[in-house]
Amino acid sequence: MTANGTTNGSASHNPHAPKYQDSLSRVTNWSVIESTLREGEQFANAFFDTETKIKIAQALDDFGVEYIELTSPAASEQSRSDCEAICRLGLKAKILTHTRCHMDDARIAVETGVDGLDIVIGTSSYLREFSHGKDMDYIAKQATEVINFIKSKGLEVRFSSEDSFRSDLVDLLSIYRTVDKLGVNRVGIADTVGCANPRQVYELVRTLRSVVSCDIECHFHNDTGCAIANAYAALEAGATHIDTSVLGIGERNGITPLGGLCARMYVADKDYVIGKYKLDKLRDLENLVAEAVQIQVPFNNYITGYCAFTHKAGIHAKAILNNPSTYEILKPEDFGMTRYVSIGHRLTGWNAVKNRVQQLGLKLSDDEVKAVTAQIKVMADVKPLNIDEVDTLLRRFHDKVDGGIAPATPADAN
Amino acid sequence: MTANGTTNGSASHNPHAPKYQDSLSRVTNWSVIESTLREGEQFANAFFDTETKIKIAQALDDFGVEYIELTSPAASEQSRSDCEAICRLGLKAKILTHTRCHMDDARIAVETGVDGLDIVIGTSSYLREFSHGKDMDYIAKQATEVINFIKSKGLEVRFSSEDSFRSDLVDLLSIYRTVDKLGVNRVGIADTVGCANPRQVYELVRTLRSVVSCDIECHFHNDTGCAIANAYAALEAGATHIDTSVLGIGERNGITPLGGLCARMYVADKDYVIGKYKLDKLRDLENLVAEAVQIQVPFNNYITGYCAFTHKAGIHAKAILNNPSTYEILKPEDFGMTRYVSIGHRLTGWNAVKNRVQQLGLKLSDDEVKAVTAQIKVMADVKPLNIDEVDTLLRRFHDKVDGGIAPATPADAN
Numbered sequence: 001m002t003a004n005g006t007t008n009g010s011a012s013h014n015p016h017a018p019k020y021q022d023s024l025s026r027v028t029n030w031s032v033i034e035s036t037l038r039e040g041e042q043f044a045n046a047f048f049d050t051e052t053k054i055k056i057a058q059a060l061d062d063f064g065v066e067y068i069e070l071t072s073p074a075a076s077e078q079s080r081s082d083c084e085a086i087c088r089l090g091l092k093a094k095i096l097t098h099t100r101c102h103m104d105d106a107r108i109a110v111e112t113g114v115d116g117l118d119i120v121i122g123t124s125s126y127l128r129e130f131s132h133g134k135d136m137d138y139i140a141k142q143a144t145e146v147i148n149f150i151k152s153k154g155l156e157v158r159f160s161s162e163d164s165f166r167s168d169l170v171d172l173l174s175i176y177r178t179v180d181k182l183g184v185n186r187v188g189i190a191d192t193v194g195c196a197n198p199r200q201v202y203e204l205v206r207t208l209r210s211v212v213s214c215d216i217e218c219h220f221h222n223d224t225g226c227a228i229a230n231a232y233a234a235l236e237a238g239a240t241h242i243d244t245s246v247l248g249i250g251e252r253n254g255i256t257p258l259g260g261l262c263a264r265m266y267v268a269d270k271d272y273v274i275g276k277y278k279l280d281k282l283r284d285l286e287n288l289v290a291e292a293v294q295i296q297v298p299f300n301n302y303i304t305g306y307c308a309f310t311h312k313a314g315i316h317a318k319a320i321l322n323n324p325s326t327y328e329i330l331k332p333e334d335f336g337m338t339r340y341v342s343i344g345h346r347l348t349g350w351n352a353v354k355n356r357v358q359q360l361g362l363k364l365s366d367d368e369v370k371a372v373t374a375q376i377k378v379m380a381d382v383k384p385l386n387i388d389e390v391d392t393l394l395r396r397f398h399d400k401v402d403g404g405i406a407p408a409t410p411a412d413a414n
Numbered sequence: 415m416t417a418n419g420t421t422n423g424s425a426s427h428n429p430h431a432p433k434y435q436d437s438l439s440r441v442t443n444w445s446v447i448e449s450t451l452r453e454g455e456q457f458a459n460a461f462f463d464t465e466t467k468i469k470i471a472q473a474l475d476d477f478g479v480e481y482i483e484l485t486s487p488a489a490s491e492q493s494r495s496d497c498e499a500i501c502r503l504g505l506k507a508k509i510l511t512h513t514r515c516h517m518d519d520a521r522i523a524v525e526t527g528v529d530g531l532d533i534v535i536g537t538s539s540y541l542r543e544f545s546h547g548k549d550m551d552y553i554a555k556q557a558t559e560v561i562n563f564i565k566s567k568g569l570e571v572r573f574s575s576e577d578s579f580r581s582d583l584v585d586l587l588s589i590y591r592t593v594d595k596l597g598v599n600r601v602g603i604a605d606t607v608g609c610a611n612p613r614q615v616y617e618l619v620r621t622l623r624s625v626v627s628c629d630i631e632c633h634f635h636n637d638t639g640c641a642i643a644n645a646y647a648a649l650e651a652g653a654t655h656i657d658t659s660v661l662g663i664g665e666r667n668g669i670t671p672l673g674g675l676c677a678r679m680y681v682a683d684k685d686y687v688i689g690k691y692k693l694d695k696l697r698d699l700e701n702l703v704a705e706a707v708q709i710q711v712p713f714n715n716y717i718t719g720y721c722a723f724t725h726k727a728g729i730h731a732k733a734i735l736n737n738p739s740t741y742e743i744l745k746p747e748d749f750g751m752t753r754y755v756s757i758g759h760r761l762t763g764w765n766a767v768k769n770r771v772q773q774l775g776l777k778l779s780d781d782e783v784k785a786v787t788a789q790i791k792v793m794a795d796v797k798p799l800n801i802d803e804v805d806t807l808l809r810r811f812h813d814k815v816d817g818g819i820a821p822a823t824p825a826d827a828n
Contacts, residue, residue: 264640
């Protein structure tokens with residue numbers, strides 16, 4: 001599983017890159033369809049006024065996302081005028097809007113100035129029975145009308161099923177082949193309920209890849225914790241576009257988060273991800289959205305969570321100080337973050353303490369460091385020490401030793 | 415991808431279960447090694463006093479986890495006495511402690527009353543060079559001594575590599591085969607740095623499954639968002655035990671969360687998960703740990719996050735009200751949670767509003783409901799309405815209509 005010399009695009013020097021080249025894989029060549037302003041608006045807390053939408057769109061564009069997807073202009077009058085306002089910003093990112101596969105919605109959407117429409121219809125037996133009540137022939141006919149209309153306006157069009165993983169496979173491939181022949185830019189697979197797992201995703205996308213010639217977009221909900229892994233599996237199987245939102249906000253507990261996807265893809269091809277996105281703007285982007293929807297960034301958020309680069313156990317701290325790659329696959333500095341090695345606790349180890357001793361310019365032998373580490377453990381068994389307290393302890397210990405009072409040297413347990 | 419009649423244990427009536435039986439798969443037969451009191455103690459914020467450790471251990475036991483893993487008693491004196499205290503509780507769960515593969519640690523651990531030891535040593539070239547500096551022969555020799563010692567005490571023993579996905583495959587299989595022959599209960603694979611993806615995991619576990627006859631335990635960090643999906647892939651490939659912590663707390667951004675794993679596995683075999691864990695205690699368990707480490711449960715937490723069962727977009731709300739399975743694969747009532755359909759916003763739809771009208775005992779025609787829905791959208795374009803405001807609006811509208819003032823009926827956009 002270690003690195004070797006095989007070439008795989010710019011990932012050739014990446015120890016985490018796949019060992020053998022895979023012609024199907026797009027893990028080093030993919031785009032984001034950023035849906036904070038569509039899926040994200042379906043998050044329980046979300047209400048974006050015009051000014052906020054514009055700020056978020058500009059921040060996403062500055063970060064470098066390839067597409068920005070907006071709420072259907074058919075949803076409300078303000079949704080329509082906001083869509084027009086964002087189209088007028090002249091962003092580098094292409095602007096899409098997400099509508100039902102319906103002429104009423106498409107007619108409104110094509111007039112807003114968007115670059116393309118993401119159209120969607122439920123294809124699972126669940127949705128066909130309990131949502132719109134339409135059969136596959138009706139769906140194909142309606143899709144054809146809407147797609148031809150959008151193309152006649154010279155706009156991009158994506159056709160997506162909804163709840164794809166609970167749709168009949170033959171129905172699904174049949175409709176995708178139909179719309180591919182009509183010339184859609186992308187077909188979309190959506191795990192609307194969050195039930196899919198990575199091996200299912202790989203199978204379905206790989207099968208679809210052999211049926212259509214257009215691009216393949218994937219949308220994954222995170223109800224069962226696979227939204228990032230499913231996106232990765234989809235790219236491995238030949239998908240080209242992944243839907244994200246900032247912090248993953250969306251219906252229920254949301255979708256693939258932009259930051260989490262960046263972390264995952266950085267491991268596959270660091271240079272590619274660094275080259276196309278301003279990763280050091282991720283934290284500001286997340287803070288902007290978190291404030292807009294009045295949530296706290298989760299403590300365990302990918303990359304920007306406050307403990308993402310904190311190392312604690314003695315054995316980890318020792319290795320990290322020798323070589324950060326031992327326990328870190330994401331370089332904090334690539335994301336504008338910093339590493340923190342925590343030492344004032346009962347799990348600490350003498351190598352980490354030694355590093356702090358050196359940082360403070362104190363001179364202690366290894367045996368002396370082991371002795372003061374044992375003292376830290378005794379104290380931290382009662383209550384953890386902050387860095388000031390640790391520093392004070394180290395300085396006092398040093399002064400004592402320097403004054404000739406050599407401490408005992410118990411074995412360091414960790 | 416829909417359900418069919420193939421049998422797969424108790425999952426036979428589950429529409430999300432695998433379509434074909436797979437003799438390798440353990441997704442319907444697995445155990446948790448719950449490591450909140452070991453890995454979780456390595457979380458930046460964690461400091462558990464004795465009383466808190468006991469409360470957490472009791473809550474985990476009551477929830478139904480099969481194993482509880484504790485910090486090495488060699489870490490500090492308090493760690494040792496807490497380990498003994500938890501062993502004396504007489505819990506149903508087996509108690510393990512996690513130590514370095516070293517006689518010093520093993521000698522202390524076997525005296526605490528634990529049911530078994532989880533021993534670990536770094537096998538990757540990174541860790542061999544920058545952490546302990548040992549070669550594979552040395553590792554094998556040391557492992558043999560420690561394993562034989564633990565077995566001589568009649569205790570369970572697991573041998574795990576560390577950073578398994580960056581270890582040499584042949585070295586890894588060689589050491590696992592060696593320790594399997596010594597009679598370890600489990601071998602462990604650990605993605606210590608969080609770099610692994612599900613297909614890699616599947617490959618490695620499947621290969622290992624053909625080499626050893628003992629159980630296989632897996633430990634996944636979540637730096638790149640695959641900790642739950644990797645656990646699932648490991649079980650699909652024949653792993654038997656998954657390490658978790660409550661809310662996923664651990665080094666950096668943590669490991670596979672217990673609640674998230676339950677969500678994932680519920681989809682694979684709901685009856686099995688409901689049968690072995692008290693899922694309605696999950697929220698209390700998470701709140702207990704969140705309070706102990708002074709964090710907020712993330713807004714998007716699996717199952718218990720406050721929006722996990724909130725439905726917002728009109729099209730979703732309509733289908734959910736017809737049949738919850740359309741957009742929900744987890745039944746909120748199985749987790750002691752409740753569903754919420756949000757309607758006072760610009761993405762609302764008339765079917766969701768109609769449902770509320772009926773709940774309030776008001777009588778309106780479909781056209782009238784569409785008209786009041788249009789009013790809600792106009793108002794919610796300015797500011798979302800809470801449920802009281804929506805109800806007031808609906809009642810006033812009803813009184814007007816009832817009084818003979820029929821409103822106009824604009825088309826409902828969503």
